[in-house]
Structures are given as C-alpha cells and as structure tokens.
Amino acid sequence: MAETHNSADPTKPSERIAVPDRLAHIVLRTGAKRTLMDWYATVLGAHIVFENAFIGFLTYDEEHHRIAVIEEPNLEASAQPTAGLHHVAFTYLNLQDLLQTYSRLKAVGIRPAHAINHGPTTSLYYRDPDGNSVELQIDNFASAAEAAEAAAWFASDAFAINPIGVDFDPEDLLARFQAGVPLSDLTRRAEIGPRGLPVR
Incomplete structure (x- = not known):
C-alpha cells in the first residue's frame, strides 16, 4: 500500500529544516572481508543477512542492514594518523x-x-x-x-x-x-x- 503524504510542496521555502530520521548504516572497505564481518558479528552480536564474493551485509536489529563490508583487493593499510573518520x-x-x-x-x-x-x-x-x-x-x-x-x-x-x-x-x-x-x-x-x- 502506498504511503500517504501531505500536500505541502517540497520545493517551496519553509521554516522547517528536514533532518534525517536516523543514522542507517556504515560501509567499510577492506582486503579481508570475512575477517572483518566475523569481528563485527562477534562484537555487536550481529548476523549476516547477505554475502557474496565482494560485499556482505550485517544487522543486529530490525534494520535490513547496519554494516556493509566491501572487499577491495590490494588495499594499502592507512597510515596513522590520517584525515578521515575517527x-x-x-x-x-x-x-x-x-x-x-x-x-x-x-x-x-x-x-x-x-x-x-x-x-x-x-x-x-x-x-x-x-x-x-x-x-x-x-x-x-x-x-x-x-x-x-x-x-x-x-x-x-x-x-x-x-x-x-x-x-x-x-x-x-x-x-x-x-x-x-x-x-x-x-x-x-x-x-x-x-x-x-x-x-x-
């Protein structure tokens, strides 16, 4: 069933600033997908919802996925410290x-x-x-x-x-x-x- 919506025009200026409803997931890239997926499954009590040769998805609640892990061969380990996510x-x-x-x-x-x-x-x-x-x-x-x-x-x-x-x-x-x-x-x-x- 289609979700109903109000008739407000989303292109018109508004005093209300739309904000995200929630943080959905994080995505990690690695050269060792299975090792990383196993670690997050252990630490967070998560389970794998899908995995193939190059990507896997895990969740620990009702969300379809909270973590995705992408396999990228030949990645270099990042130097510490480096700019980016802390x-x-x-x-x-x-x-x-x-x-x-x-x-x-x-x-x-x-x-x-x-x-x-x-x-x-x-x-x-x-x-x-x-x-x-x-x-x-x-x-x-x-x-x-x-x-x-x-x-x-x-x-x-x-x-x-x-x-x-x-x-x-x-x-x-x-x-x-x-x-x-x-x-x-x-x-x-x-x-x-x-x-x-x-x-x-």
Whole structure:
C-alpha cells in the first residue's frame, strides 16, 4: 500500500529544516572481508543477512542492514594518523548490557583499547581488525527527564576544561557494579582538569 503524504510542496521555502530520521548504516572497505564481518558479528552480536564474493551485509536489529563490508583487493593499510573518520559508536540500553558485552568479548580475547567516561557517556573503544575505532557506549543521561541535564553538560565549565573525559578501568567498573554501587556513582565523571585525546 502506498504511503500517504501531505500536500505541502517540497520545493517551496519553509521554516522547517528536514533532518534525517536516523543514522542507517556504515560501509567499510577492506582486503579481508570475512575477517572483518566475523569481528563485527562477534562484537555487536550481529548476523549476516547477505554475502557474496565482494560485499556482505550485517544487522543486529530490525534494520535490513547496519554494516556493509566491501572487499577491495590490494588495499594499502592507512597510515596513522590520517584525515578521515575517527570512530563509529553504538549505544547500549544500560550499563549492565555494556558490561556484559565487555565480559563476553574479553572471554574471546577482544579487549578495549581505551575506556573513557566522557560525562554524557561511559564508553569502551575497540579496534577492529583493520584498525578502525569502534565505540560501545551508554548514555549517562539516558531518560527523557535527564535530557536537559545532558544538554547542560555540554555548556558546563567542566566540559569546556576537559571535553574528552576521564579514563577508567573496565575491570574496576565491573567489580563496583557487581558490588551494588549505585548507578549514579558508577557513571559520574571524576574531574581531572584539562586533557588531550588518547594516544591512538
């Protein structure tokens, strides 16, 4: 059945700026498609929806695909650092899910390169087999009631002084979570003053 639409002329000027409904997917190119697809399937709990000799698609939810991987022979490894995309991020529903993922990946030898409490998020950064940075995170201000608090954080002096965040030990966070430390304490960012980007 055809989708209905309103009668507004999309070519006419409007005060409303149309914005994307959601971020749909990422596409990676590699010389080792199967290795990369297996890594994302493991890390994200994704499944392959299609694969042939030169491309594969994976998803972890109702979307038809969230990640595509293209095989391009004879690619050279990119020099680090280089201009381009820094990382992609995936949000989990809660800290329990994030820590469960951390533990599951640790058990198969996949460990985060960095763990940072940014203030608005608690984040684990991984490297895929091609060296791309992948962030697994939770929103520290997750509820609708906390949305204003999250927005205010970006305008705070603490964020202006240190917009990157504070490193943490995932094992320590896991132990404190298991000990029943309140969520507000687990996700509260310590203040350490100015800092730069983590070393790649």
